[in-house]
Amino acid sequence: MLWLPETSNYVTAGRDGMLWVWKDPDLPQRSIRNGPGWITDIAQMAGQPVAAGSLDRTISFYDCGRTSRYPFGMEPLARVNNLEAIPMALTWVRNADYDMLVREP
Numbered sequence: 825m826l827w828l829p830e831t832s833n834y835v836t837a838g839r840d841g842m843l844w845v846w847k848d849p850d851l852p853q854r855s856i857r858n859g860p861g862w863i864t865d866i867a868q869m870a871g872q873p874v875a876a877g878s879l880d881r882t883i884s885f886y887d888c889g890r891t892s893r894y895p896f897g898m899e900p901l902a903r904v905n906n907l908e909a910i911p912m913a914l915t916w917v918r919n920a921d922y923d924m925l926v927r928e929p
Contacts, residue, residue, distance in 0.1 A: 877911030
């Protein structure tokens with residue numbers, strides 16, 4: 825589960841390949857089909873994108889900022905396909921020289 829302070833929403837992910845955006849704890853605001861594979865991890869990156877890793881060896885990126893064309897955010901931005909390994913854990917790392925999304929197979 826991720827907290828998105830830009831939109832005051834939570835994002836959860838599931839085995840069914842769905843991402844859910846929540847404002848109220850009892851009622852999801854929006855569902856997004858990420859793909860056919862079980863979502864293994866989600867991570868928020870600098871500048872508000874959310875990355876979602878999946879068992880189908882993909883990482884998908886979503887805009888969760890207030891400028892998204894979609895209500896409650898989560899506009900699809902890009903998708904990386906055919907990774908060598910399944911991305912089981914995602915971490916956003918920021919240092920003085922560059923930012924990097926790290927995946928653990």
